[in-house]
Amino acid sequence: MQDETEYRPEGHHESQLIEALEPDQLTAAVSKPLPRLQLSRSMRIVLWVLRVFVLIISVLVIYVFIESLTGKS
Amino acid sequence: MLRNEKGLLKSDGQASGAGGDLTHEDRDRSQDRTRVLNARRGGRPAMVAWLLLGPGVLAMLGENDGPSMLSYAVSGATYGIGFFLPFIALTFVAAYVVQEMSMRLGAVTHRGYGELIFQRFGPFWGWVSAGDLFVTNLITLITEVIAIRIGMGFFGISAPVAVACAVGLVVLSACGSRYSRWERLSMGLALFNLVFVAVAVFARPSPQALGHALLTWTPFPKGPASEFLLILASNIGATVTPWMLFFQQSASADKGLTPRDIPQGRLDTLIGTVLAAIAGCATLVAATPLFIHHIDMSQNLSGTGFPQALLPLIGRPAAVLFAFGLIEAGAVAMLTISASTAYAVSEVAGGTGHSFNRSLREAPLFHLANIGVAALAGLIVLIPGTPLLAISLNANLLATVLMPPALVFLLILANDREIMGSNVNTRLTNLFGIFITVLVTAAGSSYAILAFLQTFHGKGH
Numbered sequence: 088m089q090d091e092t093e094y095r096p097e098g099h100h101e102s103q104l105i106e107a108l109e110p111d112q113l114t115a116a117v118s119k120p121l122p123r124l125q126l127s128r129s130m131r132i133v134l135w136v137l138r139v140f141v142l143i144i145s146v147l148v149i150y151v152f153i154e155s156l157t158g159k160s
Numbered sequence: 161m162l163r164n165e166k167g168l169l170k171s172d173g174q175a176s177g178a179g180g181d182l183t184h185e186d187r188d189r190s191q192d193r194t195r196v197l198n199a200r201r202g203g204r205p206a207m208v209a210w211l212l213l214g215p216g217v218l219a220m221l222g223e224n225d226g227p228s229m230l231s232y233a234v235s236g237a238t239y240g241i242g243f244f245l246p247f248i249a250l251t252f253v254a255a256y257v258v259q260e261m262s263m264r265l266g267a268v269t270h271r272g273y274g275e276l277i278f279q280r281f282g283p284f285w286g287w288v289s290a291g292d293l294f295v296t297n298l299i300t301l302i303t304e305v306i307a308i309r310i311g312m313g314f315f316g317i318s319a320p321v322a323v324a325c326a327v328g329l330v331v332l333s334a335c336g337s338r339y340s341r342w343e344r345l346s347m348g349l350a351l352f353n354l355v356f357v358a359v360a361v362f363a364r365p366s367p368q369a370l371g372h373a374l375l376t377w378t379p380f381p382k383g384p385a386s387e388f389l390l391i392l393a394s395n396i397g398a399t400v401t402p403w404m405l406f407f408q409q410s411a412s413a414d415k416g417l418t419p420r421d422i423p424q425g426r427l428d429t430l431i432g433t434v435l436a437a438i439a440g441c442a443t444l445v446a447a448t449p450l451f452i453h454h455i456d457m458s459q460n461l462s463g464t465g466f467p468q469a470l471l472p473l474i475g476r477p478a479a480v481l482f483a484f485g486l487i488e489a490g491a492v493a494m495l496t497i498s499a500s501t502a503y504a505v506s507e508v509a510g511g512t513g514h515s516f517n518r519s520l521r522e523a524p525l526f527h528l529a530n531i532g533v534a535a536l537a538g539l540i541v542l543i544p545g546t547p548l549l550a551i552s553l554n555a556n557l558l559a560t561v562l563m564p565p566a567l568v569f570l571l572i573l574a575n576d577r578e579i580m581g582s583n584v585n586t587r588l589t590n591l592f593g594i595f596i597t598v599l600v601t602a603a604g605s606s607y608a609i610l611a612f613l614q615t616f617h618g619k620g621h
Binding site: 104148 | 182183185186187189190193194196198259269270271276280282285288321392413416418490510547550551554557558560564565568572576578579601605608609611612615617
């Protein structure tokens with residue numbers, strides 16, 4: 088947990104520049120990762136369907152791509 | 161909730177340099193923001209809009225790249241304006257809906273799209289997205305270099321010089337380590353996308369036919385359904401693509417957009433959409449004389465292709481403009497697509513900085529990815545015997561893998577109240593977003609399955 092003062096310390100020698108940015112916009116704030124999204128059961132199912140979709144489509148696309156590269160070169 | 165009582169985004173872990181010195185990136189962004197704040201305080205809305213113009217215009221005009229313009233030209237040459245003029249205009253409406261979400265995510269979270277996917281959905285999706293985007297962008301960049309080579313070839317410039325110019329532009333744009341300089345240089349180039357409007361005027365389209373096509377979507381294309389579907393999917397792929405999502409969100413964050421700038425961000429995206437739609441539709445109209453004179457362009461996409469074929473029909477000035485337009489379209493896309501690769505790779509890798517406001521020493525991976533992917537594309541084009549036509553024709557096919565997950569993540573993130581607060585999607589935006597996701601997934605999957613079946617059966621015979 089941090090608050091605004093962590094990124095906008097009072098009396099900072101570059102306070103004018105800091106004031107032009109939002110506290111959560113400073114590099115120091117953005118460099119902190121956000122936590123993982125807590126997914127609902129339905130959302131987890133959607134992501135698994137997407138994994139299967141990506142796998143199947145990848146196989147098709149890679150096959151077509153390699154065939155067209157080797158066939159027309 | 162990840163937002164405090166002031167609506168500011170909170171996060172996990174330890175920050176580097178919290179409460180300490182500002183980085184070079186912060187200082188540059190702060191100077192840009194000071195101009196915006198001064199213009200806002202001085203009651204100059206036009207100046208605020210001008211200062212915040214950029215990511216939306218660049219994403220949209222960047223997508224009007226070499227392959228996209230060739231795709232619109234193929235549609236015009238194969239089917240005329242009848243169905244495809246309103247269809248292309250409609251695809252840009254879809255592009256506006258998704259790009260607005262991506263701008264809003266960047267303005268509210270101050271983080272790039274790759275970064276958000278990695279942090280919110282985990283390393284698997286983070287690396288899959290960045291990996292697929294890298295491959296797709298590399299293939300697309302190869303087609304941009306080809307477009308530049310075709311355009312310069314029309315003026316008698318050799319392939320190595322054309323490739324050197326294309327890669328040199330990316331290197332030049334990154335010099336100075338300043339986002340605003342990179343953005344304004346790219347925008348200056350992007351405006352030349354409108355030369356396609358001049359080419360369309362040379363094609364002397366009938367205003368009645370244009371009005372009739374826009375209102376009635378007729379005459380409807382005739383011919384084999386598979387060819388029509390392929391061109392339909394390639395037009396969708398020419399307007400709504402994964403790199404645009406990565407680019408606009410990351411560029412909005414890099415520019416320093418805040419939730420207060422969302423109205424100007426929408427205006428920026430709208431201006432980009434309108435300009436890109438005009439240029440895209442103009443390219444379709446410009447190629448229509450080939451349809452009227454029954455000239456088959458399907459086997460004439462390499463070499464000097466369209467400009468040469470149009471020369472006897474619309475005259476040398478128009479053909480010269482078309483070639484010039486191809487160079488410009490390729491050049492702007494080189495800048496924006498290389499940038500989107502750099503943002504995605506460095507965001508997912510984490511910790512090394514991902515901003516044009518950082519120098520090569522401060523963000524080595526970002527600059528290496530930006531220049532490296534462009535240089536690699538240029539080198540591949542120069543390798544003798546490389547199947548360039550096969551690569552060009554499959555550029556949109558590769559994007560079909562990433563587009564559905566990219567759109568689903570966009571919708572989930574834009575509805576994530578923990579990071580978006582009150583700036584989550586409205587019900588209407590969600591309705592449009594879901595419709596577009598289903599449409600793009602269906603078109604992309606049909607395109608991939610159709611291409612697979614054609615290749616598989618072709619091999620069997």
